[in-house]
Amino acid sequence: MTESISNGRLTTPEAGMLARPALAVQVADALRELILEGTIQGGEKIREKELTERFGVSRTPLREAMKILAAEGLVELIPNRGAIISQPSAAELADAFPVLAALEAMAGEQAAERATEVEMAEISRLTDRLRASLEANDRPGYFEINQAIHNAILAASRNETLIRTHATIARLVHRARYQANLTRSRWEQALSEHEKIAAALNARDTDQVGRLLKAHMMAKLTAILKAGQVSPR
Amino acid sequence: MTESISNGRLTTPEAGMLARPALAVQVADALRELILEGTIQGGEKIREKELTERFGVSRTPLREAMKILAAEGLVELIPNRGAIISQPSAAELADAFPVLAALEAMAGEQAAERATEVEMAEISRLTDRLRASLEANDRPGYFEINQAIHNAILAASRNETLIRTHATIARLVHRARYQANLTRSRWEQALSEHEKIAAALNARDTDQVGRLLKAHMMAKLTAILKAGQVSPR
DNA sequence: AAATTGAATTATGAATTCATTATTCATGTC
DNA sequence: GACATGAATAATGAATTCATAATTCAATTT
Incomplete structure (x- = not known):
């Protein structure tokens, strides 16, 4: 069955130029x-x-x-x-997550300094929705909103290299990150972390945002490795 | 003229398997x-x-x-x-260098904790040679040794994802990084930074290594932008 | 029966061919 | 002379063909 490809987005066109991607x-x-x-x-x-x-x-x-x-x-x-x-092993995840943590921490720091009020409000709004998804016990919704928050912070950093680099590594660990079982207690803890991050962002407390994001990512790694559904080596 | 390609290294072979890369x-x-x-x-x-x-x-x-x-x-x-x-603009360099700085800082922190005594000694030795190259006014030698030091720190981090990610970004800014004019005063300052980094590494002062490496990279960016041989936008 | 050999098959690697899009340049127009 | 038009040329995009390596599996041996 051929599900031939629809014209997606552009590849590397001149600004405002129309050109189908290769x-x-x-x-x-x-x-x-x-x-x-x-x-x-x-x-x-x-x-x-x-x-x-x-x-x-x-x-x-x-x-x-x-x-x-x-x-x-x-x-x-x-x-x-x-x-x-590719199927990242536990060892590879243990490598990748700290890198991701460092990148997100940096993004958070930049965002704390550069984010517009609108971006701040959006992140706060998403964080509220994150709580709602927990209260509704809506895991798919939670994952989606969680991802949206991380992406919003990245976007607010206004650093294209940072965004691209993060995206590349995030894709590698995507399944582990978003398909891991989430225990109720970890879920509640993660939400709490997100609320602290949002608060620090609103306060534009640069260093605190960085610290919290790094800790949040490392906690995520710990949860994934504890769940132990990845190959050790 | 065909300078046909010699058999380089392997692509992605099974461990110890022989297979010419594509x-x-x-x-x-x-x-x-x-x-x-x-x-x-x-x-x-x-x-x-x-x-x-x-x-x-x-x-x-x-x-x-x-x-x-x-x-x-x-x-x-x-x-x-x-x-x-690709030819990174000043704006792109201003994006890329902080990311590189964050990655090298992380590498330095990991290295401070994980580096073997042999690796430590090698970094110290390279740093000594760095001083020698300055005293001999040997710029090509300086660039080469400088690069070797940064790579040695990365390697000592023992984090493959970190190494690969760093390499990708480092390549993008390679020319700006290693072909920029280096004023004598910046040269001396850079050497001093390197000696402090080596000292902190030997003392296994994790946080200090991270801070120094980050500052070192950002100072490099400032020097490059000041030299102003890259396109602004 | 298990293991080994080797032909047949199948998959990948790379060159070639065909198709389509840009670019160049001559011609004509204003 | 500057600009626009369009044919000729040259480049890239993609399919096809040819070459080579890996896999499968039947035949054979132990």
């Missing part, structure tokens, strides 16, 4: 999405033929797309033996 | 090198034909290599219009 980029976007949402599981082997048929493209752009995803670390290419979807 | 990866490595060493200048337009002839490969692996470099941010791909070598 097929390879569209395929990379689509495949990245499938990986992040878990339709294609970590550790799974990829057969080119299957994907060319799914996307309705030839092998050339597909293979280019694989190179892109490999550069991002989402897939592993093994010469003459195809590709497998 | 041609695309070899081309990406070679081209990355050309960009970093400045043989191909930032802003320059790339013609596929020229590179296929230079490397002695067909367009297919070359285009795959371009996708890899584009994912790394070293080149910009514009649909139907080829590729240009």
Whole structure:
């Protein structure tokens, strides 16, 4: 079945210019999405033929797309033996989370200094909704809002390199981060952390925001490793 | 003239397995090198034909290599219009350096806790050589040793994600970082910073190493922007 | 039966070909 | 002469073809 690709967003066009992104980029976007949402599981082997048929493209752009995803670390290419979807081990998560924590802490610090009142209000509003999702016991809603808050803080940092770098690493740990079981007590603790972060942001307490975000991320890592649904090595 | 590619290092082989990297990866490595060493200048337009002839490969692996470099941010791909070598503006450097500073600070903190005595000694030794290069007025030597120190600290952090992430951003600002004019006073100041960093590392003063490295990187950014040989926007 | 060999099959790697889009440059117009 | 138009050229995008390596599986051996 060919679910041929709709015209997504632009690739690298001149500002305000219309230009369809290269097929390879569209395929990379689509495949990245499938990986992040878990339709294609970590550790799974990829057969080119299957994907060319799914996307309705030839092998050339597909293979280019694989190179892109490999550069991002989402897939592993093994010469003459195809590709497998990356599946970060506990050790790799233990590496990646502190980096993510450092980046988010930096984003929080920048946001505390640069965020507009509108951005501040939006983050506060999202934090309120985060509490509501806990009270409604709505886990999917919680994950979504949580992600929106982290992204809002990143955006408020106004640092494109920071945003891009964070996004790349965040994708690598995405499943572990958003599909881990969340115990009730961890859930409540995480919310409390978020409320403190929002408060510190509103107070524009730069250092405090940084500290809290770093601690929040490291607590998340601890919770994930404790749940222990990732491969140790 | 074809300077066909020698068998570089492996791509993603099983541990201890022999497997030549894909041609695309070899081309990406070679081209990355050309960009970093400045043989191909930032802003320059790339013609596929020229590179296929230079490397002695067909367009297919070359285009795959371009996708890899584009994912790394070293080149910009514009649909139907080829590729240009990225040239970070002052604004982009102002974004990238603080991220690099945060990453190196984190690396320094980890190194302060994890580095072996051998690694410590090596960093001290390199720092001594750094002073020697200043006293010999050997700028190329200084840049090289400086880079080796930063890499040694990264390596001592023992965090693969951190190392990879740092490398990606470091490449983007490589030319600005290592080809900027260095005034004598900045040179002396930088050396002094390095000696303090080495001392704090030896004392395993985690927080101090982090602070010093961050300050060192930000001072570097200031020096680069002051030299003003990058495009403002 | 388990292990090993090797042919057949299948998958990936890379070059080539075909298609489409930009760019260049000559021609004509104002 | 400056500008606009359009054909010729050259570049990139993608499919196809050819080459090579890996996998499968039947036949054989131990």
